[in-house]
Amino acid sequence: MxxxxxxxxxxxxxxxxxxIETVxxxxxxxxxxxxxxxxxxxxxxxxxxxxxxxxxxxxxxNSGKIEFFGESETFDFTKLDSSKIASFRNKHIGFIFQFHHLLPEFTALENVMIPALIAGEKKSIAKEKAINLLQKTGVLHRQKHKPQELSGGEQQRIAIARALINSPELVLADEPTGNLDATNSDAFISLITDIQKSEGTTFVIATHSPDIAAIADIVIKMKDGNIESTQKK
Ligand SMILES: Nc1ncnc2c1ncn2[C@@H]1O[C@H](COP(=O)(O)OP(=O)(O)OP(=O)(O)O)[C@@H](O)[C@H]1O
Ligand SMILES: [Mg+2]
Structure with a gap:
């Protein structure tokens, strides 16, 4: 492993x-x-x-150690200062949340491009990458729309494209289907399964969804702030 x-x-x-201290x-x-x-x-x-x-x-x-073993570099989070952490995060980790946090004043295309521009990518290349990802996630026809003009499922697809724009090795998703109906939830699950296979991206998904647990390669079950079991399929 x-x-x-x-x-x-x-x-x-x-x-x-x-x-009162809550552990x-x-x-x-x-x-x-x-x-x-x-x-x-x-x-x-x-x-x-x-x-x-x-x-x-x-x-x-509060304490403990986290190491990130990148393809070319290892990072120890306790040894990174805050400015290095921000650029490390933008480059290596993609995030998908239940509430997608798209920026309301920007179009779908711009929302996907922003992390690439922050990472210093040329505008033309950021745009090309974003268009590619919107195509892959099936929402290219919505590229000029603003988030409030899009359905929940469409917004979540744009959030996936945004999470992937800097080709992160790791994508963290927190209850990504929590706000979606059954059809969109199924579409989300098959999309990330496809992306995982085609890009080799590592996904970690915190979820209550039995459907996500069913397609996951590994299920970590937590109890009282610790791990109850780890099940590998
Ligand atoms: N900023 C905070 N201040 C105080 N307590 C917090 C804070 N953030 C989280 N907690 C507490 O930490 C505990 C764990 O919260 P967390 O959001 O990680 O749970 P979760 O497993 O993600 O739950 P859910 O399935 O409902 O999303 C909860 O008891 C919560 O009240
Ligand atoms: Mg939670």
Whole structure:
């Protein structure tokens, strides 16, 4: 097995007031296998989103270590300063959320292009890549529309294209089908399965969806801020 992420003894707690401390991640250790779809499951409040945010450098653990084994470089998150973390994240990790967070004042095409422009890509190349991805995700005909003019399923397809524009090795998705109907949810699942196979992207998906757990190569089940079981298919 070749890991892309190795998390060791991750502790995350929140304190509300002086006396109350909520431990969300209780010394969790795990490895994410590259070139696979991993589903993270477990009851509401168990820490799935928190774990995903920490793996994605959107949030910081109180203690523990996270290593990212890139194709050409290894990163230890505890040793990256905040400006390096932002550029590392933009380049190496794509994000898909339940609420897609598309920018309302930009068109679908522009929303997909933005991470590439931030990464320093030439506008013409960013546009070419974005058009390619909109084609692949089946929403090229909506490229000039703004998010509010699009259906939930279309918005989520644009969010997938945006997550993939910098060819990230790792894509983290938090409840990506939580806001979709059954048809769009099925379409989402077959789209990411196809992309995983064609691009070799590693996906980690926090989800309540049994359909996503069913297609995942590995299912990590969380309980009380830790791992209850890891099932490999
Ligand atoms: N900023 C915060 N401040 C305080 N507590 C928080 C904060 N963010 C999350 N929590 C707490 O951490 C726990 C885990 O939250 P998390 O969002 O990771 O759960 P989850 O497994 O993703 O749940 P769901 O399935 O409902 O999305 C919850 O009890 C939540 O209340
Ligand atoms: Mg969550």
């Amino acid at each position: 070749s890991s892309i992420i190795k998390a060791t003894n991750i502790v995350k707690s929140y304190s509300a007031g002086k006396a 969300v991640l209780n010394g969790i250790s795990l490895e994410i296998e590259r070139n696979n779809i991993t589903a993270i499951t477990g009851p509401s409040g168990v820490g799935k989103s928190t774990l995903l945010h920490i793996i994605g450098t959107l949030d910081e653990a």
